[in-house]
Amino acid sequence: MKHLFLTAFLAALLTGCNQKNTSQQESSGMTDSTTTSAAQPSGAPRLAERTAFQKEVDGKKADLFVLKNDKLTVSVTTYGGRLVNLLVPDRNGKPVDVSLGYNSLDGYLTNNESYFGTLVGRYGNRIAKGKFTLDGKTYSLPVNNGPNSLHGGKKGFNARIWNARQVDDKTLELTYVSKDGEEGYPGTLTTVVTYTLQDNGIRIDYRATSDKSTVVNLTNHTYFNLNGEGSGPIGDHLLTISADRYTPVDTTLIPTGELAPVEGTPFDFRKPTPIGQRADADHPQIKAGGGYDHNFVLNGGQTETPRRIATVESPQSGIVMNVLTTEPGVQFYGGNFLTGQEVGKSGKPYGKRHGFCLETQHFPDSPNQPDFPSTVLKPGQTYRTTTVYEFSTK
Numbered sequence: 001m002k003h004l005f006l007t008a009f010l011a012a013l014l015t016g017c018n019q020k021n022t023s024q025q026e027s028s029g030m031t032d033s034t035t036t037s038a039a040q041p042s043g044a045p046r047l048a049e050r051t052a053f054q055k056e057v058d059g060k061k062a063d064l065f066v067l068k069n070d071k072l073t074v075s076v077t078t079y080g081g082r083l084v085n086l087l088v089p090d091r092n093g094k095p096v097d098v099s100l101g102y103n104s105l106d107g108y109l110t111n112n113e114s115y116f117g118t119l120v121g122r123y124g125n126r127i128a129k130g131k132f133t134l135d136g137k138t139y140s141l142p143v144n145n146g147p148n149s150l151h152g153g154k155k156g157f158n159a160r161i162w163n164a165r166q167v168d169d170k171t172l173e174l175t176y177v178s179k180d181g182e183e184g185y186p187g188t189l190t191t192v193v194t195y196t197l198q199d200n201g202i203r204i205d206y207r208a209t210s211d212k213s214t215v216v217n218l219t220n221h222t223y224f225n226l227n228g229e230g231s232g233p234i235g236d237h238l239l240t241i242s243a244d245r246y247t248p249v250d251t252t253l254i255p256t257g258e259l260a261p262v263e264g265t266p267f268d269f270r271k272p273t274p275i276g277q278r279a280d281a282d283h284p285q286i287k288a289g290g291g292y293d294h295n296f297v298l299n300g301g302q303t304e305t306p307r308r309i310a311t312v313e314s315p316q317s318g319i320v321m322n323v324l325t326t327e328p329g330v331q332f333y334g335g336n337f338l339t340g341q342e343v344g345k346s347g348k349p350y351g352k353r354h355g356f357c358l359e360t361q362h363f364p365d366s367p368n369q370p371d372f373p374s375t376v377l378k379p380g381q382t383y384r385t386t387t388v389y390e391f392s393t394k
């Protein structure tokens, strides 16, 4: 018996050492927060295992990091900088994983199209026909969504291994250097994204610089379900968005250029409204998106510091999520294209509208829309935006 304990103890020690030695990432050192088993609150949904992510992609080893405080647990993989787990207490204090995704790297590799939990770049959302002109030169991007280029092209930042530096048990810094011409975009772009666990939420700071004029629009594509991932449709969630206007789209989801009032339309979320109430409304824009898949023009435009732009609450779990951002827009995507083929981390299928995204951003197709806030980044400038997802209960 004693021998068994000793063997187990030595094995545990060795595993710890291996994790440190085999990690290609620059890390400030092993803490409890980097070993998933130690970080798991009792009775909580299962956190992904670190070893299920320590696999090679394009010759670089992926990894998984955990940020944790007394209320929240967040795990992030360096593959796409994806948020893999987001554990939040419900109104009874029971931890709920409110983010859709997989518990292994293989899951994400097999289904890259849904963009679960991922950082998106260089250009979150669509660029019409995969073309734009900058300083008199026309650039062609890979077309991967009907006639358009979506979320940075065929192999965007979601499909890249980011370098990671775990600053402490609350902060993870991810860096990705995208070469000049990658996915058709000009300029070598260095992007640094920091995930910081706050008392009540997760803050995401985006920074980028380029050696040539280029366009950038970074976001995070987490699908939320405040009743817990895998628990069915999100139609009961009450959504509020501080937007008097939105950007109507054509049938390929490219903005027409108009900033249309939400007043009197299914896009009026200025007061808390169940997402499901008008998701199939007889409205041409709802038909175009197959439900909600639209950019909202946030009141107050781009700001220096993040301000609250949206709130979502689940009457069932009591979980309330506030979204704060410095960005001028947010894509509210209601999970219309989830099919149920995607079986998530707890073995349950993700069907149509079983999750929603609030992708803070500049407007879609801005490089082709001179009247939209500019997404051009010039050498010497620093792109900076911040978004916070904050949690409480009711």
Ligand code: BGC
Pocket: 113, 114, 115, 125, 253, 293, 331, 333, 337, 359
């Ligand atoms: C887009 C959707 C798309 C989804 C997954 C969202 O940002 O607006 O149309 O299906 O991402 O790719």
